[in-house]
Amino acid sequence: MKFKLMIGLLLASGTVLAQQVDRAKMERYYQIANGGNAERKDSLANALFAESKKYNSEDEYRTAINVLRTLEKEDKQLALEKIATKKYPKGKITREAFVTNVFYKAEETAAKEKAYLELIKKWPVANFPGDELTYDYVLGSLATSFAKDGNAKKATYYLGEMKERFWRGNGYLPTGQALLAAGDTAAAAPIFKTAMDDAYYYISLPEEQKDNKARFASMGYASSMSAYVNILVGQGKYREALEYIDKALVAAPEQADGLAKVHAKTLLGVNRKLEAYNILSRLYAKGQFETEPELKKLYGDLNGTLAGYEQYNATLKEELVKNIREHIKGNEVFKKAPDFELLNLKGDKVSLASLKGKVVVLDFWATWCQPCVRSFPGMKAAQELYAHDKDVQFVFVNTWERDKNYKENVAKFIDKNQYPFEVVFDDQKDPETGKVLAGKLGINGIPSKFILDKDGNIRYMLTGSTPNVDYIKLEMRELIESAKKEKKG
Structure with a gap:
């Protein structure tokens, strides 16, 4: 979407x-x-x-x-x-080449700033009316680079140079998050508030006025709202935080899950324990098991005893597993996987034939795909569940990379994050169709996952992801165990 x-x-x-x-x-x-x-x-x-x-x-x-x-x-x-x-020489093609090959390839902040100043001198924004977004992308990248260096003043200045209001609901977030990671709450707070307010403006528009810009702006609302409200909660400003959340849930009720954790924390701050308990129960029932310590405490506080808690907890988990099983039924297929032979990070060949006899999880991803990357901690945890099962193999298929030196970038990414993944490169085109494996499988978006049984049949196809580690572990377990069972087409 x-x-x-x-x-x-x-x-x-x-x-x-x-x-x-x-x-x-x-x-x-x-x-x-x-x-x-x-x-x-x-x-x-x-x-x-x-x-x-x-x-x-x-x-x-x-x-x-x-x-x-x-x-x-x-x-x-x-x-x-x-x-x-x-x-x-002064047109968009030359400008785009400069942005791609000079600005975005600059590694140091000073080099990025120098490239940006050259960009606006040679290709002034005024010469490209209606194309402000290109410059806003650059500004966002530059601001985040300064934020990571701890230079909040310049980071804030370059964010302020952005022209497109709709973009601020998303474009401000990386800079704010970088400042927050550096512990600069004072500089991060107004950035998140601006992003939140601008996103809220677009969410609040009458339905007939909501164009693509408005819909895109609204996507950053839960993240900016959650970040800003967390800052307020950290400052003990619970009632102010709750006012923002209540306002958000009226304007955008679909954001409830994204705001759930901070909402529960805020309700606890004003001693509304039962409401907080209900929210945490909902999160736990969706696989967010990290909420259990607080959930257990609230159960005891509200009931005066922990008697019955373990049974309650088991019931929530059983309901989650039941929901997962219902969900994966809609992704069930049964067809032969296309043959492939791809190279891994070491340059060794990994083929469909070499994986026969194993249940295989093919996870299609790219370094630029944030949903892919956000799911990796969960996929790592799922792989660890089967670390001693020789009949299960996870293969992370890197596809659709945009840079010429993608192999080097992928290797650095995997090494930096210490992912123990078997990564293969989806860059071998079929001589007849000219398609890589993703194309042969009909993939239209990533992340996409395919679960193959021991005979090389595709048993499940899934798209999209969640950053929820516990949910991914449970879902992968259900998919893999189901694929282990013999099925005849």
Whole structure:
């Protein structure tokens, strides 16, 4: 959902396709790029490159470059970019190349700031009306870099340079979180409050006024609200915190789960124990077992005794397992997995054939995919459950990476986080279809997980993720144990 909204935003801001390009033709191009066979893709790439000799506008070049990128025809894409940057040195293509290759590749904050200043000097924001979001992305990255360095003053300054209000509901969060991690609550609090207030503005709009921008802005509401209210709670300002939460639950009741922990903490601060207990019970029943110490204490406080607590606790867990089993039924399939042979981090081959006789969990992910990354502590815990089970193998399939040096980046990411994962690279294209494994499996978004039985049959397909470690452990256990059972198609 978030991906679709972002595409809509980019289209609206003019950063992907120009309006004057024939949209019907573009749709045909992308149909081929996303679903055509290798021959049709090659034919389209050649036709686009030949057609480019007649282009009279930068927008035409940008369209062709984007299609070539989707087709993964890097040689033609780079060649066309080189022509376009020479023809339009002050245009969007040259600017985007600078942002990608200079700003985002700068590792030190000082280098990032130098690149940003060069960016706004050579390509002033005023020269690209309607394209402010591109600059806001850069500003957010720069502000977060300063925050990580402990420079709250500059971090706050660059956040203040952002132009798009709808973006602040999400764009402010990484900077605020970096300041909070550094212990600078005083600087983080107003940042979270701004993000919260701006997101609330869009949430509160009448339904008919909620466009893609408004819907995207609302996505950051639970995170900014939770962070700001946690600060208030830490300061003992429980009643003020509760006012914000009550306001949030009226405007956006779907955010209740995201605010549940801080809501319970706030209710405890004003001695509303029964309400806090009910919220913690709901969280525990969804697999958030870290709430148990407080839940157990409240059970004793409210009942005057802990008698019956263990049975109550067991009932909640049984209900959770029952719900998980019902949930995974909707993801049940039975079909042969496509053959594959991919290289792991050591350069060794990992194939479907080599995994026969094992229940296999294929987890498709990328370093830039935050939902993927957030699920990894849970996936690590699930893998540890089966550490001594030689009949179960977890394979983390890295796919859709965007950088040329993705293998190095992936290795660094795994090493930095000390994940004991078997990682393979999904970069081997099928000679007939031109698709990598993710494409052969029909994956449209990541994270995506496939549970294979010992005969190489896909038994379950899941998309999306949760950061809830205990839930993931339980869900994976149910999926794996079910796949161990023999089933005939």
